[in-house]
Amino acid sequence: MNKARYTQEVPEDRKELLNALNEHKKPVKIMILGGVDTGKTTLATFLANELLSSGFRIAIIDSDIGQKGILPPATISLGFPEGLFESFGEIKAYKHYFVGSITPNQFFGEMIAGVKLLTDEAEKKADIIIIDTTGMISGAGVELKRMKIETVKPDVIVALQKENELEPILKPFEEKTQIFRLEVSKKVRKFSREERREIRKEKWKKYFRDSKSYTVNLNHFIISGTQLFQGEDINENEKSLLEALFKWLIIHGRKIGGKYLIVKVDTSNIPRQVDKNVLQYIDFEKLSNLLLGMIDKDGFCVGLGILKFVNFRDMKAEILTPLDEETIKEIREIRFGRVRVREDGEELGLLDRNAL
Template identity: 65%
Template sequence: MNKAKYTQEVPEDRNEVLKIIQEEKKPLKIMILGGVDSGKTTLTVFLANELLSQGFRVAIVDSDVGQKGILPPALISLGFPDSIFTTMEEIKPVKHYFVGTITPNQFFGEMVTGVKLLVNEAMKRRADIVIIDTTGLVHGSGVELKRMKIEMVKPDLVLALQRKDELEDILRPFENKTRVIRLAISENAKLHTREERRQIRKEKWKKYFENSSEYILDLRKFYISGTLMFQGKEISEEEKGLLESLFRWLIFHGRKIASRYFVVKADIGSFPRNFDKNAMNAVDLENLSNLLIGFIDKDGFCLGLGILKLINFKELKAHVLTPLNENEIKNAVEIRFGRIRVREDGEELGLLHRDAL
């Protein structure tokens, strides 16, 4: 289930980094950068265990939403390992931030905000060393994402695992602002196919949801975020009938937000339907089935995940599967909609575009 396991058989430059970390003034923030399968999590596990064994209080911020070590995926998580551990999955998280998808694309705001808030939380809890594990998105838009993370977190040390010079576009602006150490990628680093990474996630989803129960939740008792679905005003019966007639839809729910319509619908018949997407957002009802949601507390942190099974729009009731118990759900003030559909057996059903909801 985990790609990275604790080993002391590491390239010599890792031990040199360890000596530098030991000598640096504390508290210390360390951000680890690298492409896909470059060994970021393996390095995180190695450093954390070695520093723990020397008596340091270590915090780990796991922001690799697609290949999370600290369960579950689709969140950014903060953990404080209190003893030697083999894999990150053994670490019990103390805080999560909801991203709601397995890829940072289209979700830069959530990625940067989550990392910043959890690093702050780690410092409040008096961590000596905070290690930030990041995603493998380092090209194209990934350069901007990493720039924003570094600017917001202001790490004292950036560890860059790179093949040739692939991270230089990220590192160059920070050469004189923070300490950057370039590391070679271990010859033991294993490349995983897309399907292998998907299978790893499947096992993690399944483990997270394995002891879940289904609850019927009154949506009027929560603030709903991450979607336009309940903003604005409910459309009139006349508007509903006109839209159904024009586009041959069955509309289950409709809102008008300023001058734009938002409808949840099912198609009647199969033929092209053209409309101005600046004037209307139309969501297929089936795209809400098995959609990931987050239960958010009063401080904006995520208490845990749920899988949306059904919404009764007339009664504003939602059927949700979650491992959280009733008391934990009562601590949530907000339900936030994600953009990945996943079953409780771990099978991923697809990603929705940021603007879909």
């Protein structure tokens, strides 16, 4: 279920890096960069185990939200391994930050905030902090990595590259940060998109395996990550007009700064022309199986839930989660994600950031 496992059979440049880290002033923050299937997590696992064996306190920040080793996906996780481990999957999470997606696209703010906040937490307890990142390194990924480096300020950047694909990211930091450029191991295995999806399916399934269903009053929580509860309710005249005009059954409607946000069900299969600057809508069924982050008073994610049903009139929601009742009492905020997933691990698709 995990792509990367601990091995001491590594290229020689990994051992040179290890020696440098042993001698480096502590605490030290290490950020590992590389494209998809370049061995970032395998390297992080090797470094963590070897440094643990040398007696250092190690923190792992797993920010590869789509191929997480530390469960669950769609979060950034911090763990403190207490002993040698084979894979990230064995590490118990200390804290999570909820991103709500399995891709960084449209979620740069969450990616940067999550890594920064968890790094700050890690610095309180660890000698060495290893930050594993996503494989998004081109296009907008260059800017994401730049902003993440500028915010987190790692002491060491480890660049796993096949040729020079990371140079646009590395160049601004040449004289500011210690950089180790390593070759991609010839033993690295490539995974297809379908294989990645199947691996993630098993992880979702494992995480939600012992879940229970709870009916919660949404009025008792801060609701974030969505505009569905912002602004004011549309009035009956507006509702009737929109239903007649677009042949919808409107389940829920809000007016936010002069713009309408509608949750609807189609009552007729007709073509519709909608000015999205004035009216935004989403199908009611798209809210079913939507991923939720259960957030504590400090802004960290204590666990995930799956939205099964929402009654907008009574402000009640049915949520499936592995969290127990005592933990749910600690939740201050429910944050809407953009992944639709069932408890059996089957992903039903992603919603656009602006959909809600």
